[in-house]
Amino acid sequence: MTRIIFNPFAQSFRQNPYPTYRAMREAGAFRALGMWVFARHDDVKAVLRDRRFSSALIPAIVEGRLAEFGMVCPEVSKLGKKAIVFTDNPEHARLRRLANVVFSRDLLEGLRPLARRLMREHLDSYLRGLGDDFISRVARPLPLKLLLSWMEIDHVHLEAVARWNHEIRYFLEPGTVTRDQFAQIYASLKGFLTFFSHYIEARRAGSGSDLISQMATRRTRDDSFTAEEVAxxxxxxxxxxxxxxxxxxxxxxxxxxxxxxxxxxxLSGQVTVGQAADEILRFETPLQMTKRVATEDAFVGGVDIKAGDQLLLCLAAGNHDDAIFPHADTFNIGRANADQHLGFGYGAHACLGAHLAQIQVEALLDELVARRSLRLSCVAAPVWQSHSVIVRGLDSLTLATDQRGDALADDRQIVD
Structure with a gap:
């Protein structure tokens, strides 16, 4: 049996994990880093849809780390209990039922014009100052601004929100978090919760269409979110x-x-924006991995899993499985089955905001299509981020353009 060297912390892996993923798929499920590791598409999908595998592993690790450090951080502990992504039934079903009311596809579609406007503004600005970093000028601020706009919160708070958000997200990878980082998570989470509490209190008696008002006032089956749950x-x-x-x-x-x-x-219209977005999500998946813990014995992927075993599910490896996606290491925006990707997870815990993310990448593609004269190229090698093991994204990206005519001119005659 081939020995698999799987080190997701290695710089070489972060630069290009796909050769390792291929070897992992060929080997099948194996043990590494104290976990069962799954890399084949069907195996990952099978675990994600199986209720015997709990998503509550991260909060349990957080509690263990806090105890190890002798820290008491009630808001951090409660985040693991209140966040829909970490809960199991029946609480997960309750929270998901309530969340689906305000994260419905129809309501999210209402954000498409806003996403398109924000993308147009940021892309126009970026093209005028070409040579700047695409990540800091476009990719990083846009999702934050879209969420703030949906919540009807002034963009003046963007920097504070970005800081809190970046610091709290380490909660998602608690195994490597230091004592000082937990203290920072705690401080940032308290600041974020206090920030939202003022808006929640002001809107609980209203009938606004913003996200906070909707979560604070909508009911289903004689149930509703508490103010704390909304926060x-x-x-x-x-x-x-x-x-x-x-x-x-x-x-x-x-x-x-x-x-x-x-x-x-x-740009020539040979494929749709939706097709291209699906292939981008498949080929270069932002969320590369997720974890589960077995609540009872199970047999999956040809191996016996014992209750209490931890599982690492390599979503990105599954998305490059030739058994599902022929010539999977080829980027093909016309791929017929790209929508079978696992980029948003699968099953009961599939990403609640999947359609919102899809809308934003489609806004980028729509704006590129609108500028049919624009051709992109990279000025320098991209710099892949190193602060996260589970997320694959760029820290910086400098682009050049071959402008065939006016890159800002299109059928809409954009007016600043």
Whole structure:
């Protein structure tokens, strides 16, 4: 049996994990880092849809680490209990039922014009100052601004929200978090919750269409979110959604800049924006991995799992499985089954904000199509972020353009 060297912390892996993922798929499920590791598409999907595997592993690790450090951080502990992403039934079903009312596809579609306007503004600004970093100028601020706008919170708070969000997101990878970082998570989470509490209190008696008002006032089956639950939902909307969407937008720009033939197919209308978005999510998945813990014995992927075993599910490896996606290591924006990707997870815990992320990457693609004269290329090698093991995205990306005519001119005659 081939010995698999799996070190997700290695710089070489972060630069290009896909050769390792291929070897992992060929080997099947194996033990590493104290966990069962799954890399095949069907195995990952099978675990994600199986209720015997709990998503409450991260909060349990957090509690263990806090005890190890002798820290008492009630808000941090409660985040694990209140965040929908970490709960199991029956609480998960309750929270998901309430969340689905305000995160419905129809309501999210109402944000598409706003996403398109924000993308147009940021892309116009970026193109005028070309040579700047696409990540800091476009990919990073846009998801934050979209969420703030949906909550009807002034963008003047952008920097504070971005700081809180970045610091709290380390909660998602608690195994490597230091005592000082837990203290920072605690301080930032308290600041974020206090920030939202003022808006929640002011809107609980209203009938606004913003996200906070909707969560604070909508009911289903004689149930509703408490004010505390709304606050934690607001926090997780940023923590679970902002940096992954930032990575998605950066990855999209990089892929199209480095695959000119595929960009040409998009700009010429040979494929739809939706098809291209699905292939981007499949080929360069922002959320690379997720964890589960077995609540009872099970047999999955040809191995016996014992109750209490931890499982690492490599979503990105599954998305490069040739058994599902022929020639999976080829970026093909016309791929017929790209929508079978696991980029948003699968099953009961599939990403609540998946459609919102899809809308934002489609806004980028729509704006590129609108500028049919624009061709992208990379000025320098991209710099992949190193602060997260589970998220794959760029820290910086500098683009150049071959402007065939006026890159800002299109059928809409954009007016600043």
């Amino acid at each position: 934690y939902m607001c926090v997780m909307a940023f923590v679970a959604g902002a940096e992954t969407t930032q990575a998605l937008l950066g990855n999209a720009a990089w892929l199209l800049a480095t695959h000119p033939a595929e960009l040409e197919r998009l």
